[in-house]
Amino acid sequence: MASAVESPAKQQKFGISPEQIAFVIMVAGLIIAPFFTYPLFLMQVMCFALFACAFNLLIGYVGLLSFGHALYFGWASYLSAHAAKVWHLTPELAILTGTAMAAICGLVTGSLAIRRQGIYFAMITLALAQMAYFFALQAKFTGGEDGIQAVPRGHLFGLIDLSSPSAMYALVLVIFLGGFLFIYRIIHSPFGEVLKAIRESEARATSLGYKADHYKLMAFVLSATLAGLAGATKAIVFQIASLTDVNWPMSGEVVLMTLVGGLGTIFGPVIGAFTIVSMQNYLAQFGDWVSVIQGGIFVACVLLFRRGIVGELAHALRIKL
Amino acid sequence: MFDIFGIPSTALFGQLLIGLINGSFYALLSLGLAVIFGMLNIINFSHGAQYMMGAFAAYLLLQWTGMGYWPALILAPLIVGITGVVIERLFLQWLYKLDHLYGLLLTFGLALILEGLARKQFGSAGLPYTLPDSLRGGQNLGFMFLPNYRAWVIVASLTVCLGTWFVIERTRLGAYLRAATENPTLVRAFGIDVPKMITLTYGFGVALAAFAGVMAAPIYNVSPQMGSELIIVVFAVVVIGGMGSILGAIVTGFGLGVVEGLTKVFFPEASNTVIFVIMAIVLLVRPAGLFGRRV
Numbered sequence: 001m002a003s004a005v006e007s008p009a010k011q012q013k014f015g016i017s018p019e020q021i022a023f024v025i026m027v028a029g030l031i032i033a034p035f036f037t038y039p040l041f042l043m044q045v046m047c048f049a050l051f052a053c054a055f056n057l058l059i060g061y062v063g064l065l066s067f068g069h070a071l072y073f074g075w076a077s078y079l080s081a082h083a084a085k086v087w088h089l090t091p092e093l094a095i096l097t098g099t100a101m102a103a104i105c106g107l108v109t110g111s112l113a114i115r116r117q118g119i120y121f122a123m124i125t126l127a128l129a130q131m132a133y134f135f136a137l138q139a140k141f142t143g144g145e146d147g148i149q150a151v152p153r154g155h156l157f158g159l160i161d162l163s164s165p166s167a168m169y170a171l172v173l174v175i176f177l178g179g180f181l182f183i184y185r186i187i188h189s190p191f192g193e194v195l196k197a198i199r200e201s202e203a204r205a206t207s208l209g210y211k212a213d214h215y216k217l218m219a220f221v222l223s224a225t226l227a228g229l230a231g232a233t234k235a236i237v238f239q240i241a242s243l244t245d246v247n248w249p250m251s252g253e254v255v256l257m258t259l260v261g262g263l264g265t266i267f268g269p270v271i272g273a274f275t276i277v278s279m280q281n282y283l284a285q286f287g288d289w290v291s292v293i294q295g296g297i298f299v300a301c302v303l304l305f306r307r308g309i310v311g312e313l314a315h316a317l318r319i320k321l
Numbered sequence: 322m323f324d325i326f327g328i329p330s331t332a333l334f335g336q337l338l339i340g341l342i343n344g345s346f347y348a349l350l351s352l353g354l355a356v357i358f359g360m361l362n363i364i365n366f367s368h369g370a371q372y373m374m375g376a377f378a379a380y381l382l383l384q385w386t387g388m389g390y391w392p393a394l395i396l397a398p399l400i401v402g403i404t405g406v407v408i409e410r411l412f413l414q415w416l417y418k419l420d421h422l423y424g425l426l427l428t429f430g431l432a433l434i435l436e437g438l439a440r441k442q443f444g445s446a447g448l449p450y451t452l453p454d455s456l457r458g459g460q461n462l463g464f465m466f467l468p469n470y471r472a473w474v475i476v477a478s479l480t481v482c483l484g485t486w487f488v489i490e491r492t493r494l495g496a497y498l499r500a501a502t503e504n505p506t507l508v509r510a511f512g513i514d515v516p517k518m519i520t521l522t523y524g525f526g527v528a529l530a531a532f533a534g535v536m537a538a539p540i541y542n543v544s545p546q547m548g549s550e551l552i553i554v555v556f557a558v559v560v561i562g563g564m565g566s567i568l569g570a571i572v573t574g575f576g577l578g579v580v581e582g583l584t585k586v587f588f589p590e591a592s593n594t595v596i597f598v599i600m601a602i603v604l605l606v607r608p609a610g611l612f613g614r615r616v
Binding site: 138252288 | 358364412415416421422423425426430433436549553554557559560590593594597598600608609
């Protein structure tokens with residue numbers, strides 16, 4: 001993926017980097033936006049944006065294409081919904097339960113998938129996710145085709161009533177920004193530098209003494225965990241966990257979001273998630289055309305602008321985003 | 322009628338037969354994937370959609386022109402193969418210099434388009450395809466009833482698989498193909514039109530998928546989503562077998578079909594997942610796959 005994620009030279013002349021400016025704009029936008037549009041739509045965007053950012057950690061910075069990220073998103077949302085509804089846990093504990101589930105799934109599937117490289121990695125993650133889908137279909141607690149419905153939002157820490165939209169919105173915003181900054185921190189840490197080295201040349205990183213498999217597995221588990229955090233949060237926000245979130249089209253959707261926004265850019269997945277979710281809401285009335293249009297966007301992105309929206313923008317402005 | 326491990330023989334052999342049929346589809350599809358990957362370095366995600374196109378082509382030939390099963394078995398793969406050639410010329414040829422992953426993403430997009438269009442046009446419900454008269458009925462073998470059509474599917478796909486193996490491994494054309502897979506630049510220098518060979522290889526691989534689709538049409542209903550679930554299982558088959566060997570793809574395909582059929586008899590809850598579980602075990606024990614070279 002080297003050509004897609006090549007970053008133009010940094011501009012270090014100013015005290016503030018373009019990344020910081022973009023981050024401030026994003027936060028300000030997310031705080032103002034609920035006054036102009038539906039908070040539920042924005043919360044959906046933020047959940048998917050975190051999901052896409054988590055996915056991008058793997059494809060953009062380690063060069064591993066996972067075609068099975070619905071597994072972590074979907075199973076975390078099941079566990080989170082189950083914990084809130086049946087075990088009567090408070091929402092923050094329910095979300096943590098779901099996230100922990102995703103971490104465990106990530107550890108198990110990740111240690112299998114990293115045994116093969118490149119194209120096989122994608123096929124293995126897809127196959128394992130399909131297996132997990134069948135488990136979800138057959139397990140009793142997931143409710144099969146019905147899913148887990150009427151999940152209570154509950155009281156955060158037992159105190160704050162999340163049935164109020166503004167409280168719920170604030171929580172999702174904090175989770176999203178927390179996850180986003182955590183990923184930013186990973187990418188810019190020494191650990192992240194090793195990941196990028198593995199992306200560029202695994203053999204060279206190994207010859208420098210880095211255990212590439214350990215790093216890849218770590219990155220995989222982190223990515224799965226954050227995808228799980230997004231899924232677990234989504235289950236509480238929408239009060240439902242269903243098969244849609246664990247099935248393979250969802251894995252494809254997160255790939256699409258990241259590709260549209262820009263692989264290997266920090267803000268790309270956020271823009272991509274916003275674009276795709278708004279498109280889906282807008283096109284919902286056209287039914288079957290949605291998948292045709294999504295497919296068309298895939299083809300167009302791969303053939304015409306592989307850098308994605310943010311990648312092209314950063315390239316044109318010669319900055320790093 | 323007799324029992325084996327407490328299972329009536331008819332049930333056991335019936336499932337075994339279904340396993341062999343699924344196995345022949347796995348073999349045909351994974352063979353096509355392997356041939357395409359060898360030449361194009363692309364994993365053809367739209368393979369399942371093209372299998373579905375084959376079934377729909379046969380269905381539409383019957384509806385519009387009244388053309389029966391036998392001509393459709395030749396014509397439908399040909400038509401779908403030609404669309405494959407068009408797809409290769411329009412889209413895929415621009416990707417060969419890029420990372421493999423872009424090929425996967427592009428063909429995934431194509432699969433979404435093809436499946437979406439089919440669903441738009443024909444709805445999600447399956448459409449029935451009537452069996453040719455010549456293949457109705459069956460044989461009573463004493464321990465089980467063998468429908469003629471199912472026997473035909475197994476024989477036909479085995480023949481096509483082995484024929485493909487023969488062409489690739491034992492003929493001059495196959496030698497060119499294998500040489501071009503190893504070193505396209507050198508083969509080109511010998512005056513062989515490698516780009517045309519790549520285009521035709523994609524067309525052929527896609528035609529194999531369509532051939533499987535036509536054969537599947539009378540057994541399963543013709544439906545837009547018939548390919549997408551299948552292709553994921555076929556990916557697992559490919560991971561298990563490895564894409565290095567043609568014969569390996571055929572053996573793995575049939576073998577896993579049989580294993581899946583047997584699981585349906587003895588442990589039905591696991592029949593959906595058994596191939597994925599086998600894949601996980603193979604990854605633990607032999608990461609390169611049963612017949613694969615380390616990639």
